[in-house]
Amino acid sequence: MSTPTLNSAGKKRGRALGVTLSSYLFLLPALVLLFVFTVYPVLYGSYLGFTKYTALQFGTGQPPQWIGLENFRTLAGDDLFRIGLANSLKYLLVVPVLQIASLAVAVLVNRSLPGITFFRAAYYIPVITSVSLAAVMWDWIYNKDGTLNWFLKSLHILGQNANISWLLNPDTAFWAIMFVTFWRGFGYYMVLYLAGLQSIPAELEEAATLDGASRAQTFWRVTVPLMKPTILLCSLLSTLSALRVLDEIIVFTNGTGGPLNSTYTALLYVYKKSFGGLDFNYGLASAAGLVVAVLALGLSIINFRYFRDASVRA
Amino acid sequence: MNKRLTLTLALTATLTTSALAQQPVQIEFWTWYLSPKFDDYIGGVVKEFEAQNPGIKVKAVDKQATMEQELVSAINLGSAPDVVNLWSDATWKGAENNLLLPISDLMGRDELNKLYFENPLSNFEANGKIYGLPWYGSLDAGVMSYNTELFKKAGVTKLPTTTAEMMAAAKLIKQKTGAYGWAPAVKDPQGASFLGNFVAEGLPILQGGKAVFNSPKHAALLQQYVDLYKADVIPQDLLRKEAFQLATELYAQGKLATIIGGPQALNRIKDNNKDMYAKTGVAPAPLGAAKLQTGSGMDLVIPRASKHPKEALAFAKFMTNKANQVAFAKIVPIIPTAKGAETDPFFANAKKSKDPIERATGMVGASGASIKYAIPNVGKTDDLFKNFNDNIEAAFLGKKTAQQALNDSVTFWNANMKK
Numbered sequence: 001m002s003t004p005t006l007n008s009a010g011k012k013r014g015r016a017l018g019v020t021l022s023s024y025l026f027l028l029p030a031l032v033l034l035f036v037f038t039v040y041p042v043l044y045g046s047y048l049g050f051t052k053y054t055a056l057q058f059g060t061g062q063p064p065q066w067i068g069l070e071n072f073r074t075l076a077g078d079d080l081f082r083i084g085l086a087n088s089l090k091y092l093l094v095v096p097v098l099q100i101a102s103l104a105v106a107v108l109v110n111r112s113l114p115g116i117t118f119f120r121a122a123y124y125i126p127v128i129t130s131v132s133l134a135a136v137m138w139d140w141i142y143n144k145d146g147t148l149n150w151f152l153k154s155l156h157i158l159g160q161n162a163n164i165s166w167l168l169n170p171d172t173a174f175w176a177i178m179f180v181t182f183w184r185g186f187g188y189y190m191v192l193y194l195a196g197l198q199s200i201p202a203e204l205e206e207a208a209t210l211d212g213a214s215r216a217q218t219f220w221r222v223t224v225p226l227m228k229p230t231i232l233l234c235s236l237l238s239t240l241s242a243l244r245v246l247d248e249i250i251v252f253t254n255g256t257g258g259p260l261n262s263t264y265t266a267l268l269y270v271y272k273k274s275f276g277g278l279d280f281n282y283g284l285a286s287a288a289g290l291v292v293a294v295l296a297l298g299l300s301i302i303n304f305r306y307f308r309d310a311s312v313r314a
Numbered sequence: 315m316n317k318r319l320t321l322t323l324a325l326t327a328t329l330t331t332s333a334l335a336q337q338p339v340q341i342e343f344w345t346w347y348l349s350p351k352f353d354d355y356i357g358g359v360v361k362e363f364e365a366q367n368p369g370i371k372v373k374a375v376d377k378q379a380t381m382e383q384e385l386v387s388a389i390n391l392g393s394a395p396d397v398v399n400l401w402s403d404a405t406w407k408g409a410e411n412n413l414l415l416p417i418s419d420l421m422g423r424d425e426l427n428k429l430y431f432e433n434p435l436s437n438f439e440a441n442g443k444i445y446g447l448p449w450y451g452s453l454d455a456g457v458m459s460y461n462t463e464l465f466k467k468a469g470v471t472k473l474p475t476t477t478a479e480m481m482a483a484a485k486l487i488k489q490k491t492g493a494y495g496w497a498p499a500v501k502d503p504q505g506a507s508f509l510g511n512f513v514a515e516g517l518p519i520l521q522g523g524k525a526v527f528n529s530p531k532h533a534a535l536l537q538q539y540v541d542l543y544k545a546d547v548i549p550q551d552l553l554r555k556e557a558f559q560l561a562t563e564l565y566a567q568g569k570l571a572t573i574i575g576g577p578q579a580l581n582r583i584k585d586n587n588k589d590m591y592a593k594t595g596v597a598p599a600p601l602g603a604a605k606l607q608t609g610s611g612m613d614l615v616i617p618r619a620s621k622h623p624k625e626a627l628a629f630a631k632f633m634t635n636k637a638n639q640v641a642f643a644k645i646v647p648i649i650p651t652a653k654g655a656e657t658d659p660f661f662a663n664a665k666k667s668k669d670p671i672e673r674a675t676g677m678v679g680a681s682g683a684s685i686k687y688a689i690p691n692v693g694k695t696d697d698l699f700k701n702f703n704d705n706i707e708a709a710f711l712g713k714k715t716a717q718q719a720l721n722d723s724v725t726f727w728n729a730n731m732k733k
Binding site for chain 2: 054055056058080143144165167168170253254255256259260261272275280
């Protein structure tokens with residue numbers, strides 16, 4: 001009697017093993033791609049950060065040369081990298097503004113009003129506008145003879161003789177470019193929040209209303225807690241995007257980093273050191289990239305800590 | 315049976331070997347920003363070369379903004395092109411990083427000196443070797459294309475012939491018309507174009523291997539430009555955009571009265587604004603105190619990783635020969651750098667034309683011998699130019715005095731320049 005039981009247990013184990021193996025087999029193509037295009041570059045890039053590896057070595061077929069923390073010492077003494085890192089961190093200021101504004105507008109357009117689809121689509125247009133096209137448009141707006149000055153003058157915020165070149169002034173260039181990031185990202189996050197809002201069961205909000213909760217109470221005690229996973233996703237994505245901002249900086253400043261380097265970011269430093277000409281300094285660029293990656297990791301952990309739990313508050 | 319089999323195998327082997335031997339060598343040629351406008355010209359030269367060299371096939375590919383990055387990637391991936399269109403800074407960097415073959419080792423100095431002018435050749439020299447065959451060139455000043463209506467409105471009757479006169483005319487034009495009169499080189503994202511203003515005035519950049527562009531005369535010259543900028547006599551966007559590009563843009567909009575440089579900008583004006591082109595006049599460009607015509611140019615290099623350097627050299631020589639450079643100059647106002655091109659009757663005849671582009675081409679087309687790059691090969695150009703531009707910008711934005719900006723930059727250059 002015991003033999004059949006053992007056989008059946010063995011069969012079960014065998015079946016379970018088969019399922020596990022076949023699952024991994026299905027995952028294999030994705031794992032291979034992940035390894036080739038993510039894991040390996042991350043590991044090799046991190047290794048390069050501790051080496052001296054330039055185009056000259058590459059041109060002569062020499063391998064990277066291990067130099068320990070030398071690249072990080074160079075970065076610590078490089079004013080341009082410090083400026084870049086400070087500006088990248090300052091760029092994070094766009095994150096809360098972007099998240100609050102897109103969540104607020106998502107709440108507004110999450111209603112069945114006539115023509116609401118038009119507004120939802122309109123907010124999304126900047127997301128699908130290429131950065132170079134956006135740059136041309138904003139260049140006109142920020143020009144000293146541009147729309148922004150005209151608008152501010154007509155509101156008497158600026159004097160009639162004031163002509164600010166928003167992208168040329170070291171005090172305004174950074175904020176001007178950051179606003180373009182806000183403008184480009186706003187619709188994207190709004191759509192994510194909208195999807196999050198529409199996935200909240202209507203009964204929960206209705207129940208809160210029946211229990212006598214005001215609209216504000218329903219929003220803060222029911223909607224926001226249930227939106228936490230979406231808020232986590234959006235704030236994580238926007239934090240990483242802000243820290244790695246590069247497109248806008250390159251197109252608005254021709255890759256120079258703006259007036260008095262006021263818009264020079266850490267990723268621009270990485271780009272310049274690795275691909276900014278034929279002066280390829282892969283080692284130093286990888287070290288700078290590693291510093292940015294560690295910062296991004298730290299900020300991601302903070303985001304997870306704050307927004308991880310999704311529960312309705314009593 | 316055995317004999318027949320052996321014979322068949324031998325015959326097959328012979329035919330295969332001979333077919334392989336006759337298979338043409340394919341070389342890849344990268345141009346820079348020449349497609350689609352010059353596809354016919356490039357294609358024509360390639361076709362002619364292939365007809366004269368049946369064993370070589372040429373695949374022409376046009377690269378644009380990311381050319382340098384793509385070149386290094388292609389070398390990295392083992393698929394390097396064989397002939398590449400570069401320019402002085404990129405050639406120097408490529409040579410210093412051992413990515414290019416020294417052309418002077420492949421064909422000898424004597425032959426190079428016989429075929430090309432000395433100045434353009436020296437623009438592609440690094441460590442005592444020539445790394446590029448000079449191709450088409452341009453002059454920094456070249457010609458002055460000007461809006462005759464704006465000049466008339468401003469009351470400028472005598473065309474400026476010196477930098478000082480140009481500054482005076484620019485002030486007058488701005489005051490009387492509201493349009494800018496001049497867009498001089500200030501800050502260039504790819505280089506350090508303000509250094510060219512020192513050279514034009516006869517002020518040295520280097521002496522005895524040291525940077526010396528911080529004398530009181532250098533500072534006074536920089537201050538003159540800063541004053542023009544602060545008085546809004548020259549466009550503020552010169553701090554963000556390359557001067558020639560900005561000039562072409564503003565001139566077409568009627569917001570700038572002159573374009574100083576090669577006549578190539580006129581092609582764009584003609585294509586985009588025919589009315590503006592109709593009121594455009596052409597005159598010799600105003601020159602600085604040194605009366606120098608500095609310039610720059612393109613070259614053809616051979617990557618060290620090329621699999622067919624012999625064929626690549628043959629093609630590069632053909633592409634840059636006198637006949638093909640003159641033919642190129644006939645369709646676009648470039649300056650040939652091959653010896654003998656200057657005597658082609660095309661340039662003398664073009665000078666007499668009433669059409670601005672033809673006249674301009676005639677005025678500068680025969681000056682290939684004088685194309686000398688203003689900025690010396692100092693190595694580490696990315697860092698040095700960035701530092702120079704940052705300091706110049708600080709002076710323009712009033713964060714440093716002209717003297718302080720130049721002092722700071724000279725200190726950095728002397729600490730970081732290749733020794």
